[in-house]
Amino acid sequence: MPLSTSDPSPDCPLCPRLVAFRREWRAKQPDWNNAPVPSFGVDDGRVLIVGLAPGLRGANRTGRPFTGDYAGDLLYQTMLDFGFARGVFEARPDDSLTPIDTAITNAVRCVPPENKPTTDEIRTCRPFLTATIAAMPRLRAIIALGKIAHDSVVVALGERMARHKFGHRARHNIGALSVFDSYHCSRYNTNTGVLTPQMFQDVFSDVREFIDSDTR
Ligand code: URA
Numbered sequence: 565m566p567l568s569t570s571d572p573s574p575d576c577p578l579c580p581r582l583v584a585f586r587r588e589w590r591a592k593q594p595d596w597n598n599a600p601v602p603s604f605g606v607d608d609g610r611v612l613i614v615g616l617a618p619g620l621r622g623a624n625r626t627g628r629p630f631t632g633d634y635a636g637d638l639l640y641q642t643m644l645d646f647g648f649a650r651g652v653f654e655a656r657p658d659d660s661l662t663p664i665d666t667a668i669t670n671a672v673r674c675v676p677p678e679n680k681p682t683t684d685e686i687r688t689c690r691p692f693l694t695a696t697i698a699a700m701p702r703l704r705a706i707i708a709l710g711k712i713a714h715d716s717v718v719v720a721l722g723e724r725m726a727r728h729k730f731g732h733r734a735r736h737n738i739g740a741l742s743v744f745d746s747y748h749c750s751r752y753n754t755n756t757g758v759l760t761p762q763m764f765q766d767v768f769s770d771v772r773e774f775i776d777s778d779t780r
Contacts (some may be wrong), residue, residue: 604669625668634751
């Protein structure tokens with residue numbers, strides 16, 4: 565099943581606050597995406613990267629996850645460095661950046677005000693995450709960027725959050741999948757030293773090693 569079958573419709577009505585925010589920005593910036601941002605990448609990839617939610621002037625503007633803001637600069641460069649993408653990342657959806665063996669999605673598909681989805685919005689959007697995971701038949705590893713993505717992935721996989729605590733560089737085996745945690749690659753986290761590029765690379769190095777040694 566193609567990944568696109570697991571995306572919400574462009575006019576998804578499920579979260580009233582996010583629908584209102586999308587409408588507000590559609591009026592201010594009619595040329596922006598201002599709609600749920602679809603997953604991007606390889607349908608039969610073995611790796612899924614899960615972010616938080618589209619950035620207002622990044623993915624919400626361009627329509628591609630992590631495209632157009634600082635978080636994407638670090639993410640896509642790191643994917644290129646570890647062989648999870650090829651081409652040139654130019655922060656626009658028509659650049660030549662092509663994921664390899666990997667797809668990228670968000671725990672919440674619509675841009676939330678202040679970059680903060682509510683608990684209800686995270687729960688309401690989770691079926692799309694579950695469907696994305698289900699649409700990837702060869703999936704082996706999930707990289708969860710930040711605690712919100714981690715928690716939503718754990719619940720989407722049918723596990724209890726209390727049994728799987730988020731931790732940078734922690735790895736959780738859930739069924740046939742391994743979930744690799746990283747602090748989110750936001751500008752805030754890198755500016756404050758919570759996440760250095762080296763710490764982010766360490767996670768991708770762990771995943772590279774895992775995927776390369778995987779014989780299933
Ligand atoms: N852009 C995304 O698509 N997701 C994030 O979590 C951050 C920026």
